[in-house]
Amino acid sequence: MDRAHTVKSFDEEIHQLRSLIGQMGGLAEAQTTDAVDALLRRDADAAMEVVARDGQIDALETEAEQLAISMIALRAPMADDLREIVAALKISAMLERIGDYAKNIAKRVPVLTQAAPIGPAVIIPEMARAAATMIRDALDCYVDRDAELARAVADRDQQVDDFYNSLFRSLLTYMMENPHHITPATHLLFIAKNLERIGDHATNLAEMVFFSVTGQQLGDRPKTDNTATIAPEND
Amino acid sequence: MDRAHTVKSFDEEIHQLRSLIGQMGGLAEAQTTDAVDALLRRDADAAMEVVARDGQIDALETEAEQLAISMIALRAPMADDLREIVAALKISAMLERIGDYAKNIAKRVPVLTQAAPIGPAVIIPEMARAAATMIRDALDCYVDRDAELARAVADRDQQVDDFYNSLFRSLLTYMMENPHHITPATHLLFIAKNLERIGDHATNLAEMVFFSVTGQQLGDRPKTDNTATIAPEND
Numbered sequence: 001m002d003r004a005h006t007v008k009s010f011d012e013e014i015h016q017l018r019s020l021i022g023q024m025g026g027l028a029e030a031q032t033t034d035a036v037d038a039l040l041r042r043d044a045d046a047a048m049e050v051v052a053r054d055g056q057i058d059a060l061e062t063e064a065e066q067l068a069i070s071m072i073a074l075r076a077p078m079a080d081d082l083r084e085i086v087a088a089l090k091i092s093a094m095l096e097r098i099g100d101y102a103k104n105i106a107k108r109v110p111v112l113t114q115a116a117p118i119g120p121a122v123i124i125p126e127m128a129r130a131a132a133t134m135i136r137d138a139l140d141c142y143v144d145r146d147a148e149l150a151r152a153v154a155d156r157d158q159q160v161d162d163f164y165n166s167l168f169r170s171l172l173t174y175m176m177e178n179p180h181h182i183t184p185a186t187h188l189l190f191i192a193k194n195l196e197r198i199g200d201h202a203t204n205l206a207e208m209v210f211f212s213v214t215g216q217q218l219g220d221r222p223k224t225d226n227t228a229t230i231a232p233e234n235d
Numbered sequence: 236m237d238r239a240h241t242v243k244s245f246d247e248e249i250h251q252l253r254s255l256i257g258q259m260g261g262l263a264e265a266q267t268t269d270a271v272d273a274l275l276r277r278d279a280d281a282a283m284e285v286v287a288r289d290g291q292i293d294a295l296e297t298e299a300e301q302l303a304i305s306m307i308a309l310r311a312p313m314a315d316d317l318r319e320i321v322a323a324l325k326i327s328a329m330l331e332r333i334g335d336y337a338k339n340i341a342k343r344v345p346v347l348t349q350a351a352p353i354g355p356a357v358i359i360p361e362m363a364r365a366a367a368t369m370i371r372d373a374l375d376c377y378v379d380r381d382a383e384l385a386r387a388v389a390d391r392d393q394q395v396d397d398f399y400n401s402l403f404r405s406l407l408t409y410m411m412e413n414p415h416h417i418t419p420a421t422h423l424l425f426i427a428k429n430l431e432r433i434g435d436h437a438t439n440l441a442e443m444v445f446f447s448v449t450g451q452q453l454g455d456r457p458k459t460d461n462t463a464t465i466a467p468e469n470d
Contacts, residue, residue, distance in 0.1 A: 072307055072317060082307065083304075089324075107463040110464070111465065179410070182410045182417070228339070228346065231349050
């Protein structure tokens with residue numbers, strides 16, 4: 001990424017844009033971890049702080065978008081520079097969505113603190129750790145333009161999907177055992193789905209980095225949220 | 236939108252970009268309707284056709300993105316033109332996601348045909364109609380740059396949210412009545428959530444049109460998916 005621009009402040013702006021993306025990535029990872037932490041500790045107040053902090057990611061996205069558009073408008077960047085700015089726009093949109101998923105997890109915490117803890121939920125923290133690490137590593141790929149790490153991050157999506165598929169089945173069984181479990185288990189299903197989507201977005205981000213570094217597509221990943229095909233067992 | 240450009244083919248390209256967005260919007264609306272139709276008719280084959288057709292929307296998004304980037308790179312558009320091209324990029328990303336939600340609905344149809352029909356599901360077609368109409372109207376706002384219609388579309392999101400909140404509660408109750416209902420009702424919960432998200436995206440699209448026409452924000456909508464706070468009733 002050593003490019004000498006005749007106009008010095010273009011490099012400063014690119015640097016600023018990357019820094020905004022880096023801040024968003026750090027926040028998105030922290031929000032994911034903090035939301036699940038609040039769930040584990042049954043801490044409704046901490047969860048509401050996560051919800052409140054989502055506005056910070058949104059504000060950074062707006063800032064990144066305005067900077068990107070003004071760079072395009074005022075500097076008419078060519079080829080590689082333009083591609084990088086457009087990639088930054090897309091990456092910031094993805095990170096904003098990861099923030100939304102973390103917020104959605106946090107929003108369900110207060111109601112879950114009103115119900116007894118749920119057995120299958122023990123998978124959630126591991127799943128969250130896997131997803132949060134994917135975000136961090138995807139951001140590292142972006143900063144270092146590391147195609148091999150990007151491929152490894154994309155491969156790890158399978159792990160998050162496996163957690164999700166397993167949790168989906170456990171929660172259905174758990175609901176069938178006792179109708180008192182249905183409402184809390186439903187909220188956990190949506191939390192698990194949010195984590196699965198966070199993994200998908202980290203993967204998309206890694207795929208985008210891979211493409212921008214190598215000019216090649218990583219290839220279509222198999223879709224491994226299989227839960228859409230889980231059939232009623234009791235009919 | 237009557238702007239005379241010195242370079243004739245810039246207008247042709249803008250026209251082509253709008254036309255791609257129009258095609259994507261038409262497909263996204265049709266996919267939503269067709270997915271729910273397949274659910275109602277319990278037609279797994281029709282559902283799989285919806286899943287297969289999602290690739291068409293993805294291909295159009297790629298085409299729109301490539302066109303937009305080449306327009307920015309080769310023509311260095313200023314002010315209004317640049318804003319329109321960036322808006323088109325964002326709108327095509329939203330429509331691609333609406334397509335994904337429709338596909339996710341369709342993917343759950345085959346398994347639902349294996350279970351007995353579910354009472355509360357009668358709300359789904361109405362909810363789908365409301366969401367599909369929002370997509371169509373949001374696209375009309377985009378084409379006609381109609382700020383007032385955009386505001387009306389955004390207001391209608393409440394209706395889709397009301398359907399969702401009502402369905403969420405009904406489905407939980409339905410699951411509690413009989414454990415045989417749990418698996419199919421869970422799939423319907425995710426289908427309803429997908430429709431609720433489609434409504435959100437149509438709303439975002441309408442808000443973006445409102446902003447690009449008036450330069451004003453429509454203001455923060457209240458978030459009215461209240462289901463995150465639905466408490467366990469049986470504990």
